Amino acid sequence: QVQLVQSGAEVKKPGASVKVSCKASGYTFTTYAMHWVRQAPGQRLEWMGSINAGIGDTKYSQKIKGRGTMTWDTSATTAYMELSSLRSEDTAVYYCASGLNWDFDYWGQGTLVTVSS
Amino acid sequence: DIQMTQSPSSLSASVGDRVTITCRASQSIIAYLNWYQQKQGKAPKLLIYAASRLQSGVPSRFSGSGSGTDFTLTISSLQPEDFATYYCQQSYSPPVTFGGGTKVEIK
Numbered sequence: 001q002v003q004l005v006q007s008g009a010e011v012k013k014p015g016a017s018v019k020v021s022c023k024a025s026g027y028t029f030t031t032y033a034m035h036w037v038r039q040a041p042g043q044r045l046e047w048m049g050s051i052n053a054g055i056g057d058t059k060y061s062q063k064i065k066g067r068g069t070m071t072w073d074t075s076a077t078t079a080y081m082e083l084s085s086l087r088s089e090d091t092a093v094y095y096c097a098s099g100l101n102w103d104f105d106y107w108g109q110g111t112l113v114t115v116s117s
Numbered sequence: 118d119i120q121m122t123q124s125p126s127s128l129s130a131s132v133g134d135r136v137t138i139t140c141r142a143s144q145s146i147i148a149y150l151n152w153y154q155q156k157q158g159k160a161p162k163l164l165i166y167a168a169s170r171l172q173s174g175v176p177s178r179f180s181g182s183g184s185g186t187d188f189t190l191t192i193s194s195l196q197p198e199d200f201a202t203y204y205c206q207q208s209y210s211p212p213v214t215f216g217g218g219t220k221v222e223i224k
Contacts, residue, residue: 045215061212095160102208103151107160
């Protein structure tokens with residue numbers, strides 16, 4: 001069955017960078033785009049961007065463009081999301097999610113990123 | 118960006134009740150509307166896609182309807198495991214956006 005397994009929780013200082021990984025199994029990695037969605041405490045879900053390893057395409061939300069980098073390693077069936085110049089507002093649970101088109105059938109377990117001095 | 122507005126933001130209901138949650142888009146999204154259920158500390162789960170199509174494995178007490186800008190999620194007979202937060206999401210145009218959520222609590 002499809003599984004997305006993310007890396008563990010991170011605590012970072014303001015201005016630092018964080019890199020979260022998401023290992024996919026149970027399907028051909030290049031079949032679906034991989035999306036990153038975050039949820040700040042008490043807030044709604046926010047789409048950050050996506051990668052499509054099959055066609056080598058990435059898309060970013062305007063909010064993180066310039067600070068976010070999404071990459072992948074096809075041989076390792078792993079996607080990565082790096083966010084730089086962290087600020088307190090980036091404290092959130094970060095999810096990878098995948099599925100057909102823009103329907104998120106499969107989700108990772110989430111990675112809590114805490115930004116605090 | 119397309120704005121998604123859900124109502125109510127929370128509701129209290131009893132087991133067996135019929136529950137309806139609404140979602141409004143700031144422009145027409147045809148039927149590109151998904152519904153997710155999120156339990157505390159867990160990832161969201163896709164319940165309904167394309168406004169009215171039940172995801173495989175989701176109980177038939179869940180149903181979705183609507184088109185254009187107005188959509189509803191209905192739980193025909195609320196069960197104990199349905200107490201959670203529900204989010205709508207438009208998949209019509211990136212950036213995809215989510216509603217603010219509706220928390221369904223036990224009365």
